[in-house]
Amino acid sequence: MKIKKIQNLDNFTGTILIPVFETTAKSIVPIEYNEISVYSQVFYGKKDTHYIIEKSDSTHIFIGLGKELDYKALKTIFRRIAAKQKDVFGKNVALVVPESFNNNQVEAAVSGLLLGTYNLGHYKKTELHPFLNADFELNYIAKTDFGETMEKALKIANAQLETFALVDLPPNRITPEYLANWTTETGKKHGFDVTVYGREKSAEIGLHSFLSVGKGSAREPQFIIMEYKPEGAKKHIGLVGKGITFDTGGLNIKVAGMVQMKCDMAGAAAVLGAMKLISDLKLPVQVTAIVPACENSVDAQSFLPSDVIQSYAGHSIEIIDTDAEGRLILADGLSYLIKNYKPDTVVDLATLTGSVVGTLGYECAGLFTNNEDLSKRLRDAGDKIGERLWQLPLWDAYTPDIESEIADVKNYSGKPVAGAISAAKFLEFFTEKHTSWAHLDIAGVAFGDDEFAKTKHATAYGVHLITNFIERL
Ligand code: BES
Numbered sequence: 160m161k162i163k164k165i166q167n168l169d170n171f172t173g174t175i176l177i178p179v180f181e182t183t184a185k186s187i188v189p190i191e192y193n194e195i196s197v198y199s200q201v202f203y204g205k206k207d208t209h210y211i212i213e214k215s216d217s218t219h220i221f222i223g224l225g226k227e228l229d230y231k232a233l234k235t236i237f238r239r240i241a242a243k244q245k246d247v248f249g250k251n252v253a254l255v256v257p258e259s260f261n262n263n264q265v266e267a268a269v270s271g272l273l274l275g276t277y278n279l280g281h282y283k284k285t286e287l288h289p290f291l292n293a294d295f296e297l298n299y300i301a302k303t304d305f306g307e308t309m310e311k312a313l314k315i316a317n318a319q320l321e322t323f324a325l326v327d328l329p330p331n332r333i334t335p336e337y338l339a340n341w342t343t344e345t346g347k348k349h350g351f352d353v354t355v356y357g358r359e360k361s362a363e364i365g366l367h368s369f370l371s372v373g374k375g376s377a378r379e380p381q382f383i384i385m386e387y388k389p390e391g392a393k394k395h396i397g398l399v400g401k402g403i404t405f406d407t408g409g410l411n412i413k414v415a416g417m418v419q420m421k422c423d424m425a426g427a428a429a430v431l432g433a434m435k436l437i438s439d440l441k442l443p444v445q446v447t448a449i450v451p452a453c454e455n456s457v458d459a460q461s462f463l464p465s466d467v468i469q470s471y472a473g474h475s476i477e478i479i480d481t482d483a484e485g486r487l488i489l490a491d492g493l494s495y496l497i498k499n500y501k502p503d504t505v506v507d508l509a510t511l512t513g514s515v516v517g518t519l520g521y522e523c524a525g526l527f528t529n530n531e532d533l534s535k536r537l538r539d540a541g542d543k544i545g546e547r548l549w550q551l552p553l554w555d556a557y558t559p560d561i562e563s564e565i566a567d568v569k570n571y572s573g574k575p576v577a578g579a580i581s582a583a584k585f586l587e588f589f590t591e592k593h594t595s596w597a598h599l600d601i602a603g604v605a606f607g608d609d610e611f612a613k614t615k616h617a618t619a620y621g622v623h624l625i626t627n628f629i630e631r632l
């Protein structure tokens with residue numbers, strides 16, 4: 160999609176998008192634009208409504224914005240127009256930017272438009288969305304120049320679209336090796352270094368906890384390390400994303416919801432999308448990211464409940480449940496990152512527990528940290544763009560939940576309560592007492608139902624949140 164500012168619609172024919180804030184219902188004053196009068200009986204800018212009218216060879220879409228709206232609502236409105244009115248778009252589209260729109264609103268609208276091109280039918284013969292044609296141009300009319308903001312909006316949406324695909328594509332395509340190759344290619348394109356350790360090298364380094372989870376899979380585990388080092392960076396952020404390309408539960412096989420477990424690499428996909436976006440935007444912050452990627456499968460080689468395994472940090476772990484595998488790969492990811500790269504702040508993202516879904520539902524992710532400044536920064540970054548977080552405790556009172564008789568720590572309390580918290584306590588044990596670490600349990604928000612598809616699908620939660628957090632440092 161290319162962006163072009165135009166002065167007026169004099170020589171324009173095509174589809175014209177006219178966002179309208181809500182006027183008083185049933186006003187006798189019609190909404191006027193381009194010699195079109197729209198009467199309030201049919202449209203008055205109410206949120207989530209639109210009105211389409213043909214005039215002088217152009218299709219005019221009046222888009223209702225309501226009285227006031229947040230970033231996410233605005234983005235969704237534009238995504239909806241692009242996704243559901245696909246048939247009325249040709250090569251020429253003009254967006255009439257309302258005078259009151261600020262940069263954030265323009266960003267939300269334009270990235271929403273591009274997200275609307277997403278098609279879940281990856282394996283179907285479908286026509287390309289008109290916006291994705293190489294010569295497609297998005298024209299805009301505005302008092303000020305929004306060129307830079309619009310380019311940024313496209314970068315945000317492109318990173319989110321990549322993340323959608325990584326999560327929605329099936330586990331026989333998105334294997335650990337696929338993730339490693341995707342990362343290597345993206346690193347080459349956007350300028351970050353990528354190192355990948357397979358089974359042998361991971362064993363040599365001592366990533367035993369990570370390797371235990373992948374033992375039952377024919378697909379080789381891949382420990383993916385990304386290093387983005389812009390010149391003059393003063394801050395260094397570390398990221399870790401859970402990359403279970405499919406979670407069968409292992410020998411503690413899942414009895415419910417297994418079919419959705421291709422989403423268990425959504426934390427990894429968020430980190431990968433964020434790395435793409437951060438490097439594409441050339442943000443002046445050093446970022447080191449780790450994605451431990453493997454499949455949790457059932458096999459004679461699988462790790463067993465009651466096994467005691469080792470970890471990179473040198474702590475032994477008693478396996479109570481093989482379905483609590485995410486924390487095992489994150490443990491090695493976190494301690495490897497902290498020991499070898501010493502970032503100022505570490506954030507991990509993981510579809511870690513069903514418990515967080517029971518606690519917070521689908522509205523926000525669970526946030527765990529002992530650093531109040533970091534907590535506030537993350538929550539603020541999320542609130543601005545509609546990827547919300549809610550903090551849950553990490554009190555010492557929960558430590559007995561991970562205490563083992565036989566080993567240094569166990570991977571599950573064995574009790575059906577406070578599961579998201581005890582999982583976070585387990586991760587905390589592997590953060591080497593880092594004073595600025597946060598864990599985001601995104602199990603409820605990474606993959607969900609909405610108006611854009613009949614089945615659950617990726618949301619790309621985290622890509623923009625992490626990027627925005629880093630941008631605001
Ligand atoms: N991948 C799941 C968590 C999950 C649940 C992700 C729902 C997305 C949606 C995780 O590995 C898991 O199985 N957790 C168990 C842990 C339990 C066995 C201690 C859970 O939360 O039930």
Ligand code: ZN
Nearest residue numbers: 406482483484
């Ligand atoms: Zn599991």
Ligand code: ZN
Nearest residue numbers: 403406423485
């Ligand atoms: Zn899992």
